[in-house]
Amino acid sequence: MKAAVKTANGRFEITEVERPVIPDAGWVLARVRVAGICGTDLRHWNKHEPELEHHIVGHELAGEVVEIGPGVTNVAPGDRVVIESVMGDGECEWCRVQQYNLCPNLYEVRTKCVSRAYGEFVTGPASKFYKLPGHVSFEEAALIDTFSVCLHAQHMSGLSINNKVAIIGAGPIGLGQLMLAKASGADVLITDVVDSALALAKELGADMILNT
């Protein structure tokens, strides 16, 4: 398969690599249809990071199921799916209470399978593959990783109807926060230093925009 592989100087090279195979009865193989570029990916751009050389990165992804192991029941070949790329070792104290985002082995585990969005195919345990409703596009699905961060923040904030909300920064997370706050009936002020980001915030329903 083809993949965008990191070079030693932090750029990408499209190259031929081995296609992953299903290693276990409960795993799924999917073809990546859309992969997002996260701010985290940009932080590694053009940087000399020898430890990432030859690695396939990218963790915001949606695709189509190609093949399933004999023990998989939640998805079938041909299904459109969003693929969760946060995955721990399943054994530590954090993984055992489903807080696998805190797993000390997170990076090592996820980058071996589900967190390889810039390759044509990925494989992972069936629990990381979620079937998409027909009205959700691959492009929208690739943003679920981002929006789930916003949703978690909103849940933690305790926001409710008629609250007043200030959002500092109108990047993808800030704009997601804005959309959720508006959907929850809040009045929203959002700030940024980029006029085009603020114009988009206005379009998405911000009550007040402010270039700081």
Ligand SMILES: [Zn+2]
């Ligand atoms: Zn763990």
